[in-house]
Amino acid sequence: MRALVTGGSAGLGQALCARLLADGFHVTNLDRDLPDQASTAEYVRCDLSSRDAVDKALMTLTSSDGFDLVIFNAGISATGKFEEISTSSHARIIAVNAEAPISLCAGLMKAGKIDNGARVGFVSSLSHFTGYPGAASYAASKDALAVYAKAVRKVWQKQLGIKVTVVFPGPLKTDHAARHAPDGADAEKRMAPNDAAKLILRDIKRGKAHSMPGVAARIFAFLGQIAPKVMTFAMKKLIYSKLDKTVAD
Amino acid sequence: MRRKILITGGSSGIGLALANRLSARHDVMVTGSRDRSKITEVFSPNLIYVQASQSDPKAAVKIIAEALLKAGWVKLDNVVLNAGTGFAVKNAIDDVERVRQTIDINSTATILLSRTLYPWLAKAEGTLTIVGSVAHKGQALFPVYAASKGALHGFVRALRSEWRGRVAVQILHPGPTKTDMHAKAGHDAGRLHSIFINPSSMAAMMEYAMSSKRSPLSLSFLKYYLGGSIMGKSL
Numbered sequence: 001m002r003a004l005v006t007g008g009s010a011g012l013g014q015a016l017c018a019r020l021l022a023d024g025f026h027v028t029n030l031d032r033d034l035p036d037q038a039s040t041a042e043y044v045r046c047d048l049s050s051r052d053a054v055d056k057a058l059m060t061l062t063s064s065d066g067f068d069l070v071i072f073n074a075g076i077s078a079t080g081k082f083e084e085i086s087t088s089s090h091a092r093i094i095a096v097n098a099e100a101p102i103s104l105c106a107g108l109m110k111a112g113k114i115d116n117g118a119r120v121g122f123v124s125s126l127s128h129f130t131g132y133p134g135a136a137s138y139a140a141s142k143d144a145l146a147v148y149a150k151a152v153r154k155v156w157q158k159q160l161g162i163k164v165t166v167v168f169p170g171p172l173k174t175d176h177a178a179r180h181a182p183d184g185a186d187a188e189k190r191m192a193p194n195d196a197a198k199l200i201l202r203d204i205k206r207g208k209a210h211s212m213p214g215v216a217a218r219i220f221a222f223l224g225q226i227a228p229k230v231m232t233f234a235m236k237k238l239i240y241s242k243l244d245k246t247v248a249d
Numbered sequence: 250m251r252r253k254i255l256i257t258g259g260s261s262g263i264g265l266a267l268a269n270r271l272s273a274r275h276d277v278m279v280t281g282s283r284d285r286s287k288i289t290e291v292f293s294p295n296l297i298y299v300q301a302s303q304s305d306p307k308a309a310v311k312i313i314a315e316a317l318l319k320a321g322w323v324k325l326d327n328v329v330l331n332a333g334t335g336f337a338v339k340n341a342i343d344d345v346e347r348v349r350q351t352i353d354i355n356s357t358a359t360i361l362l363s364r365t366l367y368p369w370l371a372k373a374e375g376t377l378t379i380v381g382s383v384a385h386k387g388q389a390l391f392p393v394y395a396a397s398k399g400a401l402h403g404f405v406r407a408l409r410s411e412w413r414g415r416v417a418v419q420i421l422h423p424g425p426t427k428t429d430m431h432a433k434a435g436h437d438a439g440r441l442h443s444i445f446i447n448p449s450s451m452a453a454m455m456e457y458a459m460s461s462k463r464s465p466l467s468l469s470f471l472k473y474y475l476g477g478s479i480m481g482k483s484l
Contacts, residue, residue, distance in 0.1 A: 097353045110345075240410070
């Protein structure tokens with residue numbers, strides 16, 4: 001069994017790789033940076049903000065056997081006042097979080113390298129349900145993934161038996177979340193990446209349309225669906241009004 | 250009040266219909282990817298035309314900002330980010346180059362323009378109108394187009410909240426309209442095309458939606474048959 005995980009060098013991606021390796025998968029980790037911890041996963045270096053790098057990675061990935069499980073997990077963010085974040089940062093976020101995973105997925109599909117009956121997961125964000133003032137371009141990029149997954153799911157399932165899952169994680173106990181949370185936010189309330197990875201993999205393997213790791217994520221998603229405007233207002237109070245700096249990565 | 254209005258994707262379709270409609274009462278600048286001489290549709294002589302292809306988002310932003318400065322426009326009462334493209338695909342599998350082109354034109358350029366035009370909008374306490382699509386929730390025939398419009402939906406949701414009290418931000422989701430968008434996308438809507446909404450009626454619904462500043466608004470058949478193109482407040 002062969003798995004591909006993007007952004008597998010740290011955070012949630014690293015936890016997903018570790019679990020897949022333990023399950024006996026041959027794992028390929030596509031990342032800009034070397035893994036934080038030693039791992040037996042195959043490492044393919046790729047900066048997803050570069051189209052040339054994505055094209056090269058596609059050539060590498062399509063020159064070997066197809067995948068049974070693919071998770072598009074890599075992502076970056078920029079938080080702060082929209083108009084104070086540079087246009088380059090906004091463009092990078094859309095390139096890395098939306099354009100690259102959709103290009104990789106389309107390229108692998110076109111080459112027939114996502115096998116019939118495979119599972120594909122897109123890591124979106126709980127912001128799809130809540131809105132995310134203070135990270136407008138990040139929210140945009142994650143919504144693009146959620147909508148893309150929804151658009152292709154039925155056709156791919158019917159034609160190829162490929163099941164597509166969208167993952168909507170809330171804040172996790174990762175360096176990424178810590179960098180983008182307002183000062184004084186309680187990191188202990190965030191879910192550990194290992195626990196999230198376990199729930200996410202279970203849902204992806206089952207081929208569920210949505211995966212919302214944790215009770216808190218489900219509650220937020222539910223509230224966001226029944227009262228979207230109230231939820232976005234709450235997010236503004238909780239996050240945007242407390243951001244006193246601009247952070248781009 | 251005579252307004253200063255910028256409309257992207259104004260060399261054809263809905264954008265041009267809206268520009269022509271507003272040009273009688275307001276100062277309107279339109280952008281498009283085509284050379285001015287290639288525009289064969291009715292094009293009001295009052296319109297200022299700027300050629301700026303959004304396939305290169307950063308270049309388009311620069312050209313548009315320079316055009317505003319050159320025209321001596323120091324504020325914008327309305328900005329309508331309407332430019333868009335899309336491609337119909339088989340089995341929901343896109344070509345990588347088209348993924349990039351669609352996201353560049355529809356999502357990235359729109360986000361970068363919103364960022365760059367902020368000072369102009371803030372000065373007028375204006376309204377930023379972003380054109381989405383009824384496909385923004387997902388459409389197997391146009392997966393990347395749907396994704397690029399879904400991105401704009403979430404973008405507006407966040408930005409509307411951020412800019413509340415400074416600049417009104419709204420997203421409009423037009424339904425199928427009788428433009429050449431479907432033909433360009435490589436999709437033949439067949440006999441359905443005849444029931445699509447006229448661009449001029451769509452432009453009327455858009456003007457009323459802009460003046461209401463509400464968001465998100467779906468401008469499709471239901472609204473149309475309820476009189477959405479004849480009842481509303483002008484800008």
